[in-house]
Amino acid sequence: MNNPASINKYTCSNCGADLAFNPIQGVLKCDYCGHEEVISQTKEQPQERSYEAHINNSKVRLEKLSATAVEVNCADCGANITFEPPKVAGSCPFCAAKIVAQPKLADPTIAPEGIVPFSLGRQDARKNLQKWMKDLWFAPNDLKQLAQPEKIQGVYLPFWTYDTQTLSSYSGQRGDYYYVTENYTEKNDNGEEVTKTRQVKHTRWTSVSGMVNRSFDDVLVPATKLVDVGNLKALEPWNLKESLRAYEPSYLAGFEAQRSQVTLEEGLTEAKKTIDNEINYSVKRDIGGDEQEVYNISTDYQKISFKHILLPVWLASYRYKQRQFQVLINAQTGEVQGERPYSTMKILLAVLGGAFVTGIIILIILWLSNR
Secondary structure: OOOHHHOOOOEOOOOOOEEEEEOOOOEEEEOOOOOEEOOOOOOOOOOOEEHHHHHHOOOOOEEOOOOOOEEEEOOOOOOEEEEEOOOOOOEOOOOOOEOOOOOEEOOOEEOOOEEOOOOOOHHHHHHHHHHHHHOOOOOOHHHHHHHOHHHOEEEEEEEEEEEEEEEEEEEEEEEEEEEEEEEEEEEOOOOOEEEEEEEEEEEEEEEEEEEEEEEEEEEEEEOOOOOOHHHHHHOOOOOHHHHOEEOOHHHHEOOEEEOOOOOHHHHHHHHHHHHHHHHHHHHHHHHOOOEEEEEEEEEEEEEEEEEEEEEEEEEEEEEEOOEEEEEEEEOOOOOEEEOOOOOHHHHHHHHHHHHHHHHHHHHHHHHHHOO
């Protein structure tokens, strides 16, 4: 990883103005003269770190995201927002509150191992947002203001990824179907009782036990508490295999980043929930049969490793009638997920319109029946 202390402010060598990362071209670009500077690519790949070694190390490696990164705290939602010049604090990307606090130099944090740079530009993000809003039924008319360029903010959200190998022992039952021919009587169309046969399904249960081996790679856990986890999950998948790069502060120029709110230990607890669900599925598949009952699964987690990474999201936050809403756009794939308000007036008009149409249809039917 590059030493953050060696990173200087990103200034244009042509006119001296500030440079910002351009997602479309993947370079640092000057908005004043158009000069572009290529970001130096390192051959170093994001490295997994041993979870056990990190937990047992009393001297946790803390670093600044870069020498020039500054940080501001939102008084409304408590978000710690880090950004690189020329980006300035305007409104909070998470709750849309105006930020009035003065930025300070960003505090050290667990250094990110990797980053997925923005590849979807602001204009394309805006188009995707407009399409998403167009498909909303009963949305308030003033929701269109959300698609204004200044309402959409680019934010790198923190995530943990976990790798592990698991060995699980289990016990349970395997159910296999078998069919028995049974006689029964019923009345036919003439009211006479007749005897018929039918196949009745039964289940034969057998006690089972066994072992399941699984390997897990890049189990993704959000390290933010300010964004709805369901919406974040719906933004997946992220193409980490091809797009994840070793962390380079230049990618933050002109964007914001959020400090992790979930500890490494808390993240592993969440990752194990995902892993345990996968293991339960594997156990049932290993048991086989037509039905399965799992009594117990005991899992040994081995060779746990992790990465701290930053993923790009275009975030639009807004307040409507004293409520806060968020819309997220995956800045890699363009996927849009979010919350929306409903217009009470539009719903009322739709109900009244439906009732009016229904009434007209009934009157027409009555008129036709009386002719």
